[in-house]
Amino acid sequence: MLHFALLGPMEIRVDGEVRTPSPPMARRVLAVLLTHAYRVVPTELLIDELWGEHPPKRARKTVQTYICHLRKALGGDGGSGPGGGDPVETHPYGYRLRLQGCQSDVWLFQERVRAGREALARGEASEGVATLRSGLELWRGAALEGVETGTVLGARATRLEELRMRALEQRVAGELALGRHHSLLEEIRDLASQHPLNEEFCAQLMTAASACGQRGEALGAYARMRRAMAEQLGLEPSERLRELQRDILTGQGESPSARTAARGPGRSGEPGAPFHLPAAIGDFVGRLDELDRIERAVSGDGRASEVRVVTVTGSPGVGKTEAALQVAHRLRGRFPDGQLRGLLCRKDRTPRDPGEVLGELLAAVGYDRAVLPERVDDLARMFRGWAAGRRFLLVLDDAVSRDQVVPLLPAGTDNTVIVTSRCRLSGLPGSVTDVELGPLPEAVSRQLLTQVIGPTRARREPAAVSAVVAKCEGMPAAVRAVGGRIATWPHRSLADFAARLEDDGQRLEELSSPHLDMRRYLVESADRLPRSARDVLAALGRAATAEVTVADLALGLCRSTSSIERSVELLAAFHVVRPVVRDGGYVLRLAPLIRLAFAGGGHTAPAPELAAR
Structure with missing residues (x-):
């Protein structure tokens, strides 16, 4: 029988005999396969873990060599695992461990933690404490101790350590409950x-x-x-x-x-209902049609048979969160059981796990964190159970994908969810309304800038106001940033600021503020995209012309046309690329500010120069 131990120094045993691979890279490959149990691990993911952004030319061949080492270690000289057959399956795009009949300290730990939490939730504190203690005793050191970790394994090891910490907190809480x-x-x-x-x-x-x-x-x-x-x-x-x-x-x-x-957590109509939304900004302007659509969908004009979901999408800096908060605060009286907000990305733009967000939401409505279950499915069921029979609004801000949102959707036809995202979210369950925000019209941008710098100053230089907002491209974040800079210098002419914005090399810096680095903000908006799409974005940013064809990109990046088209479709879904009809075909166009951001070296990998058409 195969036994895998990862809660401490890696140790692999085959029928009691130690078979831990000696090559460090082979141990890393095995650790990735084990932490993705029962799933095919793409070769690309293994390459990312082993070498990051700089893989060797023969990376795939080298991975095959490490897989060969694993097969020998796990199956002996004959290469057969317990029960016969190859211990590592090869699939068209990756590899998977055959785990039937195998044991793992990670799986055993997770099972004991789950059982312990369920016992605590049932009020059986003695059983819960004993089960949690037995799970914690499986740890022999730090997770994956002695195994060098990249981005993939590092995240998995961190997750295991967090699970260990939560289990320890809950075991202590259970013992305190026993006096x-x-x-x-x-x-x-x-x-x-x-x-x-x-x-x-x-x-x-x-x-x-x-x-x-x-x-x-x-x-x-x-x-x-x-x-x-x-x-x-x-x-x-x-x-x-x-x-x-x-x-x-x-x-x-x-x-x-x-x-x-x-x-127990507060019931419907209690004075302590959670209203946890941040304040709406006071200088919000325009968006009358979009706000009306969001408000009608949230208000529930016409009966819905499922939870109402409103997606608010658009390009970076277009004001999605502000629009959602405007509607939420206007309609607070319609949701007597509260208004909650879930942040789906961290400050560094990395996505948050749905389980982490569910834990925060459940804590916000009154559950003790120490007795919350660990599995996402269990947390989702608990949240849906709390939501049933209530009427509340949930704002999910900065969603990355459908899969991240679905576990967070509550039950109940009287509940509403507003989801903001940079990408289009298709396939969400419920009664869904999609609202896409485009750039602000010039007149609305002028109104916003006037509010920031004051009407007297704006009236003195109307032409300069128009020139400044034109360079902001309808992005409220840019208008507020440059407006704040203008307000800081009350005796400097607006024409001077407008002239500075004419310089493409300095425009992003001129549109920045102490609270917003415009270049970094736009570049980081692409961090969630796969490498192939970021390469296309970088090539578009550095092209010699503002309009580039798919054929140009395929030639410059040495990729197939279909591969480029898939990347373009993803970039379009993220509102950063727009295909435009030209001469019976299509050309690709970036918004000028995004083009400037990537023309300035916003991509880590070198992008080929594309000739002007």
């Missing part, structure tokens, strides 16, 4: 010291210390957490932690999480 405060106090002190920014461990230390009559230590733990968060993150502790501190100061021994568990 084991004294026996846990020393362990929680160590955990809080090792993880000074972990609010869960801080709350548990405060709870245990207070229950043991050590209020000074409980308050000291809060003070250390607050100081660490202020110094390292510039943030204050959560409301939950602040409430726990107030309870200890006033002599109330029960923690907020215990009270929440006793009464």
